[in-house]
Amino acid sequence: MAFSNQLNTFPQPGHDHDLCTSEALKIAEERCRSLGLRFTPLRRRVLEIVWAQHGPAGAYDILGKLRDDKQNAAPPTVYRALEFLVKNGFVHKIESLNAFVGCGSSGKNHSGQFLICGKCNQVGELDDTEIAAVIEKKAKRLGFKVARPTVEVLGLCETCDTAANG
Amino acid sequence: MAFSNQLNTFPQPGHDHDLCTSEALKIAEERCRSLGLRFTPLRRRVLEIVWAQHGPAGAYDILGKLRDDKQNAAPPTVYRALEFLVKNGFVHKIESLNAFVGCGSSGKNHSGQFLICGKCNQVGELDDTEIAAVIEKKAKRLGFKVARPTVEVLGLCETCDTAANG
DNA sequence: TTTCTTTATGTTATAATGTAGCATTTATTT
DNA sequence: AAATAAATGCTACATTATAACATAAAGAAA
Numbered sequence: 001m002a003f004s005n006q007l008n009t010f011p012q013p014g015h016d017h018d019l020c021t022s023e024a025l026k027i028a029e030e031r032c033r034s035l036g037l038r039f040t041p042l043r044r045r046v047l048e049i050v051w052a053q054h055g056p057a058g059a060y061d062i063l064g065k066l067r068d069d070k071q072n073a074a075p076p077t078v079y080r081a082l083e084f085l086v087k088n089g090f091v092h093k094i095e096s097l098n099a100f101v102g103c104g105s106s107g108k109n110h111s112g113q114f115l116i117c118g119k120c121n122q123v124g125e126l127d128d129t130e131i132a133a134v135i136e137k138k139a140k141r142l143g144f145k146v147a148r149p150t151v152e153v154l155g156l157c158e159t160c161d162t163a164a165n166g
Numbered sequence: 167m168a169f170s171n172q173l174n175t176f177p178q179p180g181h182d183h184d185l186c187t188s189e190a191l192k193i194a195e196e197r198c199r200s201l202g203l204r205f206t207p208l209r210r211r212v213l214e215i216v217w218a219q220h221g222p223a224g225a226y227d228i229l230g231k232l233r234d235d236k237q238n239a240a241p242p243t244v245y246r247a248l249e250f251l252v253k254n255g256f257v258h259k260i261e262s263l264n265a266f267v268g269c270g271s272s273g274k275n276h277s278g279q280f281l282i283c284g285k286c287n288q289v290g291e292l293d294d295t296e297i298a299a300v301i302e303k304k305a306k307r308l309g310f311k312v313a314r315p316t317v318e319v320l321g322l323c324e325t326c327d328t329a330a331n332g
Numbered sequence: 333t334t335t336c337t338t339t340a341t342g343t344t345a346t347a348a349t350g351t352a353g354c355a356t357t358t359a360t361t362t
Numbered sequence: 363a364a365a366t367a368a369a370t371g372c373t374a375c376a377t378t379a380t381a382a383c384a385t386a387a388a389g390a391a392a
Binding site: 204206208209238239240242243246247250264 | 339341342344349
């Protein structure tokens with residue numbers, strides 16, 4: 001399957017937003033089927049909402065959106081769906097923002113590396129093996145066994161930087 | 167000034183805990199004086215409490231301890247002191263734990279790199295220029311201007327790993 | 333010194349984020 | 363069809379963090 005849009009790295013201003021979402025949903029659906037995971041309507045809907053933002057979404061933002069078509073939704077509704085989506089690699093939690101973003105490379109490597117623009121709040125996913133390798137190497141040197149490495153880089157994306165400084 | 171104890175990297179089981187604390191306080195005091203910052207009794211006490219744990223401390227844990235000798239302390243009391251301490255590099259916030267640890271290298275580089283043991287909850291500070299450089303390089307390649315890079319590695323420290331797997 | 337100004341702290345209330353626990357429903361297996 | 367397991371509904375609550383305004387303390391200017 002070939003996808004026309006970049007699900008990785010930093011999202012470009014003019015990119016096709018809806019296409020990202022529909023591709024992500026399709027990938028999740030397929031992957032769940034092949035793994036025997038239950039991609040329920042609720043989980044699907046939450047994933048859709050997360051992607052619709054194409055930027056970090058707080059759990060309560062998601063809850064608000066979810067309530068548009070599901071009035072009885074409560075915090076656990078969202079948190080449980082997110083738990084499933086995060087556990088299975090369809091969504092990442094950005095710890096420094098207490099927010100969630102769709103994973104641009106579900107199923108592949110999951111290094112958990114993010115570029116967070118402090119201006120437009122967009123998040124780019126890096127998934128860089130060299131970064132992962134250096135972290136692994138240095139940790140190992142200290143006898144530390146790496147389980148889940150996280151890199152969250154706050155800064156300024158190219159678009160915002162250009163807009164600000166020419 | 168030479169310090170006998172390792173304020174950096176992963177704390178060893180037998181290390182002199184109190185010495186870490188007193189050294190960290192001394193460093194903070196000196197640095198504040200030289201920079202014209204106000205190292206008030208409250209801020210000093212909060213820093214002391216953070217170091218006393220020698221592991222990540224939640225804001226409300228700190229508040230509890232603070233109340234032992236300051237009954238009227240409230241959340242803003244602690245959060246404001248922490249804000250000062252973080253801003254000036256004496257304390258780091260571990261985003262993935264919503265907790266705070268004393269900075270082992272106040273005043274030097276502040277790469278914000280942490281090894282977090284999921285077993286004993288100890289946190290080691292890395293401060294590795296190679297890791298920082300790779301992140302910087304890869305971000306730059308995407309036109310991203312790095313402001314504050316954070317690396318939080320969840321895993322198992324040598325002590326816990328040895329204890330578990332021989 | 334005395335006043336002015338800034339910075340820090342006190343205090344109350346509330347916002348934002350996240351979970352526990354148990355009932356009910358829906359799916360899967362036997 | 364019955365039994366089991368998984369997911370969701372739902373209430374209540376726990377944890378983390380901040381807003382807003384009053385007071386006090388420190389530093390700068392007169």
